[in-house]
Amino acid sequence: MAIPWLIVGAGLHGVHVARSLIERAGVDPANIALLDEHETPLTRWLGQCTQVGMQTLRSPAAHHLDVPAHSLLRFAGQVDRARLAGRYRRPALDLFNRHALHVVGTLSACRYIQGRATDLQASGNGYALHWRRSSSEAGTVEANRVVLATGPGAPAVPHWAGPGVxxxxxxxxxxxxxxxxxxxxxxxxxxxxxxxxxxxxxxxxxxxxxxxxxxxxDFDSDPCFLGRRCLENFQALPDAQSRRAVIDTARxxxxxxxxxxxxxxxxxxxxxxxxxxxxxxxxxxxxxxxxxxxxxxxxxxxxATGFEASPPLQPWLAQAAKTLSMPVDARGTPLPDAQLAWRPGLYVTGRLAELVVGPAAPNIAGARLAARRICAGQTGPAGPKNYGV
Ligand SMILES: Cc1cc2nc3c(=O)[nH]c(=O)nc-3n(C[C@H](O)[C@H](O)[C@H](O)COP(=O)(O)OP(=O)(O)OC[C@H]3O[C@@H](n4cnc5c(N)ncnc54)[C@H](O)[C@@H]3O)c2cc1C
Structure with missing residues (x-):
């Protein structure tokens, strides 16, 4: 039987979308599955932070994985308030991560599948996603709706870097x-x-x-694009090329x-x-x-050269885009609709959604903007709720 929602990628974006579907759109957690190649959600994020030796987030305390805007501040309480740095109240990494893992804990009734997505096809009333965990373990999940939250892509490696770097x-x-x-x-x-x-x-x-x-x-994209004025101007631009130009300037x-x-x-x-x-x-x-x-x-x-600039379409996704005739711009970036549906029932977040969400799309704030759009198109038993960004 098809699961109503499948989220591919259980990083910051996938976890926030799952939380939002439950909170904002009233989706029953048992109707959500998360698929990720790692054994537990957020593994890649937690690993990257440790690898970098990061102490504090760049983004403010309002950017976190729960839905209510003040959730992290409330979680910090009086004891941890001191762990919010400076005028932007940037959370210390350990505070942010404890809160993030608390949010993951609220998803315990969701199904979690460890496996790497390898193929996506339209099927019956939705999609069939094939995954592989090892050379001998593989499977297929049927889902009515799929959210692609596969992350920012591969690390950028300059041409001169050989083995050993x-x-x-x-x-x-x-x-x-x-x-x-x-x-x-x-x-x-x-x-x-x-x-x-x-x-x-x-x-x-x-x-x-x-x-x-x-x-x-202070930030890695112009914060104006988190607010209504800049975003409405961005979304009013008629074509992908002009949106791309704005993204490049604002990042x-x-x-x-x-x-x-x-x-x-x-x-x-x-x-x-x-x-x-x-x-x-x-x-x-x-x-x-x-x-x-x-x-x-x-x-x-x-x-420490960041991620590749090319659109993060993994080969199986690029193939699905071709087979299912999904629209992309000249650089191969998805062109989803305003609710981030790239095709009926197939949603994107992160850099895959940047031509609608704007310059902040890859960030935590981008996850919040994307989840609001995805949820706005759903009417669960509780109906969409409004919590602010
Ligand atoms: C060191 C560092 C610090 C950052 N600090 C901030 C900050 O302070 N504020 C901010 O807003 N942003 C920050 N960012 C940027 C951004 O928020 C992070 O990169 C964040 O991890 C992006 O979340 P994501 O879910 O899109 O990607 P990821 O965290 O990479 O998650 C994607 C998940 O999808 C899984 N996946 C991918 N492909 C497949 C597949 N085919 N099958 C199954 N699973 C798959 C991956 O295993 C991964 O778990 C930072 C980034 C880095 C690297």
């Missing part, structure tokens, strides 16, 4: 190998690079941080909040960090070559 966002990243190195080097000066370098830096063994100066910005990939730039400066003054302002263009025999005269010796090079 790790990426901090890769699942097989070995942090200990870098922590134990004699002269570790981090390539990439955005927030992940800065957090990684600071978390590895020691007075007796400085870390080298290499890359052009990062532009300063600040590789940028650094000023407070982190100050932390880097202090670490450099203390001798814990060596800053090289140059672009790396080669790596050979333990030497990183750059576009300046500087060459940097390192026995452990780590990339």
């Amino acid at each position: 790790q990426h901090v966002l890769a699942e097989n990243f070995r942090r200990q190998a870098v922590a134990n190195a004699r002269c570790p080097a981090v390539v990439g000066t955005g927030l992940s690079g800065a957090q990684l370098a600071l978390s590895l830096a020691r007075p007796d063994r400085p870390v080298t941080l290499i890359g052009p100066p990062a532009p300063l910005s 600040a990939p590789g940028s650094l909040p000023p407070i982190m730039a100050e932390a880097l400066q202090r670490a450099a003054q203390d001798g814990r960090l060596r800053r090289i302002q140059a672009r790396v263009n080669g790596w050979q025999d333990g030497l990183l070559h750059t576009d300046t005269d500087a060459a940097v010796r390192s026995d452990a090079v780590v990339l």
Whole structure:
């Protein structure tokens, strides 16, 4: 029998969509299945945060996985209020993650399938999604509606990086190998690079941080696009090309909040960090070559170069888009409708939804905007509820 809702990907977006379907659209948790290649929800997110050595979120306390806007603040109570930093009340990572796992706990009546989606086909009253867990374990889930929440795509690896160069966002990243190195080097000066370098830096063994100066910005996309005015203007744009142009202008990939730039400066003054302002263009025999005269010796090079810019359509999804004639723009990004349906009953969130949700689509705020749209199209027994973003 078909399950009413299948969410592919149990990361921040998938978990928030599940929570929203229950809270906003009145869907019975038993009518939701989450499929993820990991054994438990949020595994990739929790791993990436640890790998990077992140201490505090970039986004404010209102951006979390529950539905009511004040949920994280209430969860923090008086004890944890001190763990909300600065004027944006950015939550400490452990507070954010405890709250996120609390939200995951509320999904215990949902079905969880561990497996990697490999194929999607239209079937009967919905879709048939094939998954694989190992060479001998595979299965098919029939679902009336499917939400694609498969994440931001693969880590971006520059052309010069050969074997032996790790990426901090890769699942097989070995942090200990870098922590134990004699002269570790981090390539990439955005927030992940800065957090990684600071978390590895020691007075007796400085870390080298290499890359052009990062532009300063509190957030990685213009917060105006979380509000009605900018979003309505964005959504009024007639074609994908003009929306793409706005997204590219409003996003600040590789940028650094000023407070982190100050932390880097202090670490450099203390001798814990060596800053090289140059672009790396080669790596050979333990030497990183750059576009300046500087060459940097390192026995452990780590990339902190973010995610690939191309649309995160995995091969099975690209194939489904072709077979089911689902619309994409010139770059292959989905063109869903206003409720984020790419096709009747097939919804997208995250970067897959960016041409409707706007510049914040990959972020937690983007998950909240996307879930509202998906739920607005549903009328469960409780009907859609309005909680604010
Ligand atoms: C270090 C770091 C810090 C960040 N900090 C912030 C922040 O402070 N604020 C903010 O708003 N954003 C932040 N972001 C950006 C963004 O919110 C995160 O990248 C977030 O994890 C995106 O959530 P997601 O669910 O789209 O992707 P993911 O967390 O990657 O989840 C996608 C899930 O889908 C699963 N999956 C993918 N393909 C398949 C498949 N074929 N079959 C089955 N399962 C599949 C994956 O295993 C994964 O579990 C940060 C990102 C990083 C890397």
